[in-house]
Amino acid sequence: xxxPRYLELEGRSxxxxxxxxxxxxxxxxxxxxxIYMEHEGHWVTRMNNQIVWGTPHVFAVFLIVAAxxxxxxxxxxxxxxxxxxKPLAPLSALLAMALLAGGLxxxxxxxxxxxxxxxxxxxxxxxSIFAWNMILYNGFFAIVLVYLWMMMERRFNKxxxxxxxxxxIWRLTLTTGTGSIFGFLVAREAYDAAILAPMFIVMSxxxxxxxxxxxxxxxxxxxxxxxxxxxxxxxxxxxGIFIAAALYFVVVYHLTNLYITQRHGxxxxxxxxxxxxxxxxxxxxxxxLVGGVIPLLLVYAPRLQxxxxxxxxxxxxxxxxxxQMYVTIIGGQAYPLxxxxxxxxxxxxxxxxxxAYSPSLPEVMLGLAGVAxxxxxxxxxxxxxxxxxxxxxxxxxxxxxxxxxxxx
Amino acid sequence: MSDDTSLNLTRRQFLxxxxxxxxxxxxxxxFLTKVAHAGDTEAATDKNRWGMLIDTSKCATGCxxxxxxxxxxxxxxxxHGPATDAQWIRKVTLTDKQTGYVxxxxxxxxxxxxxxxxxxxxxxxxxxxxxxxxLVDKHICIGCRYCMMACPYKxxxxxxxxxxxxxxxxxxGKGTVESCTMxxxxxxxxxxxxxxSKHVDPACVEACNASGHKAxxxxxxxxxxxxIATELKKHxxxxxxxxxxxxxxxxxxxxx
Ligand code: SF4
Numbered sequence: 001x002x003x004p005r006y007l008e009l010e011g012r013s014x015x016x017x018x019x020x021x022x023x024x025x026x027x028x029x030x031x032x033x034x035i036y037m038e039h040e041g042h043w044v045t046r047m048n049n050q051i052v053w054g055t056p057h058v059f060a061v062f063l064i065v066a067a068x069x070x071x072x073x074x075x076x077x078x079x080x081x082x083x084x085x086k087p088l089a090p091l092s093a094l095l096a097m098a099l100l101a102g103g104l105x106x107x108x109x110x111x112x113x114x115x116x117x118x119x120x121x122x123x124x125x126x127x128s129i130f131a132w133n134m135i136l137y138n139g140f141f142a143i144v145l146v147y148l149w150m151m152m153e154r155r156f157n158k159x160x161x162x163x164x165x166x167x168x169i170w171r172l173t174l175t176t177g178t179g180s181i182f183g184f185l186v187a188r189e190a191y192d193a194a195i196l197a198p199m200f201i202v203m204s205x206x207x208x209x210x211x212x213x214x215x216x217x218x219x220x221x222x223x224x225x226x227x228x229x230x231x232x233x234x235x236x237x238x239x240g241i242f243i244a245a246a247l248y249f250v251v252v253y254h255l256t257n258l259y260i261t262q263r264h265g266x267x268x269x270x271x272x273x274x275x276x277x278x279x280x281x282x283x284x285x286x287x288x289l290v291g292g293v294i295p296l297l298l299v300y301a302p303r304l305q306x307x308x309x310x311x312x313x314x315x316x317x318x319x320x321x322x323x324q325m326y327v328t329i330i331g332g333q334a335y336p337l338x339x340x341x342x343x344x345x346x347x348x349x350x351x352x353x354x355x356a357y358s359p360s361l362p363e364v365m366l367g368l369a370g371v372a373x374x375x376x377x378x379x380x381x382x383x384x385x386x387x388x389x390x391x392x393x394x395x396x397x398x399x400x401x402x403x404x405x406x407x408x
Numbered sequence: 409m410s411d412d413t414s415l416n417l418t419r420r421q422f423l424x425x426x427x428x429x430x431x432x433x434x435x436x437x438x439f440l441t442k443v444a445h446a447g448d449t450e451a452a453t454d455k456n457r458w459g460m461l462i463d464t465s466k467c468a469t470g471c472x473x474x475x476x477x478x479x480x481x482x483x484x485x486x487x488h489g490p491a492t493d494a495q496w497i498r499k500v501t502l503t504d505k506q507t508g509y510v511x512x513x514x515x516x517x518x519x520x521x522x523x524x525x526x527x528x529x530x531x532x533x534x535x536x537x538x539x540x541x542x543l544v545d546k547h548i549c550i551g552c553r554y555c556m557m558a559c560p561y562k563x564x565x566x567x568x569x570x571x572x573x574x575x576x577x578x579x580x581g582k583g584t585v586e587s588c589t590m591x592x593x594x595x596x597x598x599x600x601x602x603x604x605s606k607h608v609d610p611a612c613v614e615a616c617n618a619s620g621h622k623a624x625x626x627x628x629x630x631x632x633x634x635x636i637a638t639e640l641k642k643h644x645x646x647x648x649x650x651x652x653x654x655x656x657x658x659x660x661x662x663x664x
Contacts, residue, residue, distance in 0.1 A: 345503075
């Protein structure tokens, strides 16, 4: 195995520009939605005083969680010393930053007063998990940027392991922070659970890797660079493990809730449904079936060991991730607050009822724009920076491949 | 009520820093109050803790006087429908699942001593004054709505649209969050008035009394001679979601 050689994309084909234009259109549409929402006020969305975080948050939290997971490949190579992943470490770091940027863009543009984002950066209430996250997000950019630099600059290569270690710790903290945004909400039945933080970490592994896989396969396919079966097999196995681990956490989370009598209401709301709401379906079909069971089959079924199945599994994991966020964020708010136990409650402010919500077009546009921003950054960066290894053929990445050949 | 001191400290420290940063040599804790209520001579202090007591047995089902009065006092009017309109106070009807007993009560910000909205607010816009009133500083609220996620009583509203014809006493703004202020403008006006008989109640309490139901008391929980403290001492009062130990400033009687 030789030292990986990194090469910019040529990026002069019509396809490349078309991709940038398409992503640009999504970004422009999102900005238009933002201006509209900002000008009119949030009443033009379907968010309201009951569902205060809507579709933009589903996308934003998904991207932020995935950002941390996208750094996995880099962590596994630097922190855990697995040589085969090393060539892809820079791409992993780049994707992590891009996804975080996309997620944060949505969060900021969905604020009631986005122009005051500077206040959020200058006035901190240190008891607020949100304020902590502000620091964690900014720190993530800084640390991963340094890490990327250490990896790319030959002179500093020797420091990349230390930087990678820092980035690893930081990103675990970051996802703990993101999970805790919900975990620390004592008032709401769906949240208020310490397990949300580790659950978010494990989910981040799966979501981040799924996006990473798609980018790797697409980039190597479109540029006709070599991508050998050894690397694909590694990515596939890793995805399988992460999906299974995420499912395990979901089971534990719900079992714990099912044990607590007080939580039976919210559990039956999510798991059994009321017949009128979609959360039960989004949970079982979206999160569990599409995002968990089917991708597991695709990853492990012996007859399906091809590139297409890996890409399909990854796409499904992403859809499952968005479903999970929808159930967690919107389902959690749709379920009424239990202020008066033992009472049926009615009021002019939607007390005691399941709160209605469906995504509105501007919200979806803003959410998709965040995704587009992340992809745009990656597509652009791999053209101007030497991020992508020239080849991921087995002979270039797999230490055992060389070893076998040499002993043979 | 003793457990609110630590939070006050943090608040003071925070305010202290921000005032100092702004180069203002004003006593900590005064700064934001001054911004919101310029003209008052004295600052709110922790000598008082303002609170309310609601006797649900006197609160009439169907009566909406408190809500109407609040809306009038603070300039809250409907715009785009109930889903997005602000409601600082609402009437809630409870029916016991086992006995079928029906009762009605007003619900608003409970002015907790340990308010979750203040804990989660990233900028410190959600704040508790020294006298226990929980407010939002509209100048630094970024409209993230995390406080709305955190409030166990759904007491807060987000301003979903451009507002017109606001009341000078209750400044509001699109894209920020707001909730019951206990009619802080009235509380502050009372502070400048030595004659206690001239003190006015928050609009909701005033209206409830005027309607003859007399289901609401307002007063200083720290003053043992106040009507509210005496009544609480005699007959007790229950906190909503007492399990969360937020030490609410609004208490209820008669929820059975
Ligand atoms: S909406 Fe405003 S008051 Fe509420 S948490 Fe966010 S910044 Fe604080």
